[in-house]
Amino acid sequence: MSKTDVIGSAAPQGLRGWLSTDTPHSRFQARMGRLWFGWLTFRRNRLAMLGLSIVLLLCAVALFAPLLAPYNPVQGVLNDRLQAGSAAHWFGTDNMGRDILSRLVYGARYTLLVVVLVAVTAAPIGLLVGTVAGYFGGWVDTVLMRVTDIFLAFPKLILALAFVAALGPGLENAVLAIALTSWPPYARLARAETLTVRTADYIAAARLQGLSHPRLIVGHIMPMCTSSLIVRVTLDMAGIILTAAGLGFLGLGAQPPLPEWGAMISEGRQFLLNQWWVATVPGLAIFIVSLGFNLLGDGLRDVLDPRAGGNG
Template identity: 50%
Template sequence: MTQASLNTGSGGNVKEVKSGPWRDGIRSFMRNKTAVVGFAIVVFFIILALLAPLISPYDYKAQVLSERLQAPSATHWFGTDDLGRDILTRTLYGARISLWVGFVSVIGSIIIGTFLGILAGFYGRWVDMIISRVFDILLAFPAILLAIAIVAILGPSLQNALYAIAIVNIPTYGRLVRSRVLSLRQEEFITAARATGVRDARILFRHILPNSLTPIIVQGTLGVATAIIEAAGLGFLGMGAQPPEPEWGKMLSDSRQFIQTAPWTVIFPGVSILLTSLGFNLMGDGLRDTFDPRMKR
């Protein structure tokens, strides 16, 4: 229910300021300078990824061996790599791949993890025991090692890397939602719904899920940064995107032997990974401060 507060202007006129959960949340988020900076970074890279074909006149696959390892110049702002490909172009198209992997893998993790977490927290008993043991098994392995194992089984490719990243992050969201559901199912409005004969499916998706979205949104924003780093790690090991796809981790791997002679081949994709991860982390921290009442001053 939307409420309104009244402010008195300099002329004595009463000024109505609308308020509500979403409006208050947006105003709180916008007052957080670091969160706004993170949001700006994320939007900047999204725009670059969308406009990549319009920004760069080069083909990211085009090889001009006569121009290999050229330093940044007016012709090639970020220089060229060992095959004469324009690094700026490949960095822009690499943003498409990294952001796509980040968003899609996190969405997949959220959908599966949320579903399993709700079932485990709501029904408990043997359902909770089985799902929780599956989460424990997945969490027993370091995420990157488990992702490497999954890709090794499925075969090196960007799609399989995306599947691996989504799978290893499912327990994060599942345990988060499970803990939220365990607290919500004891609330009076859930007890009242059960007493009136409301079906479990309606309680889950009408009452419990909407009240569990806040931590999911926050963790999902932070999870995109983690997914981008994991995708870069798999790409660096040759288990992610395959040539000639311009994935940032693969670009770092291909250029590591030129760190001393042509450092620009490593700097620009590395800085891109750093900035995108930083942007999502700052934005996620800002959302946490906005939605968590304990973080409010």
């Protein structure tokens, strides 16, 4: 699919014409044009737009939680405990009389916090390990990849449980444990990308110009791995959310009375038969947000991975 097919042969003048021109006059204009073309391709995918809408809604709810939550998320009224949905409490109340909607709204903050912290921690570690291993090869590659294989040999949740058990329960330790178990797939992906570009002509030319190994890795190889890494991180967000919810469910993540979604499911499991909404509503929130990140990742893969090809 060419740029003309997406933008149209008669793009209007002004900013749209400046972005869609085939003869950019600067690197900035060319870069903005690529972003514009990528956005148009992404926008054609309705499921990807649905995923983006869900993620943006999660961000908005987390940002404006004090304005959106009708009640205090950690204080309840015992006389209102285990009430079904009503005009006063849309999603009902839990066993402590706390409004479930308010706890969901504030819980979005903890979910987003875990996702962001894990992404900005695990992805750079995996990118660094993978590019160094792929670039140098030899014993460096062997040592780094064997360490990566050791982490990959254990299920992610089991390994995260081991780290949290050693570090102690708490949201910060849960984030650290998830990050320590999430970087190996990124390392293997970055290594595979590095192996395909390390022998490229532009890398050889940069080496002949006297660029050091760190500058070659950071300035020329890492940028080539970034697009694939962004797609993989986005697709992994659902797994990160589920792992964090699993730790919270087991009492090793955010501690009461924090309104973390996994902990909310754990608190409501004993009322599942009669007061089903206590555990079902946060479970549905986890499902919807995980689905949103998966749809967003699929759309980004169509745009950023040139080998995947857009499916519209």
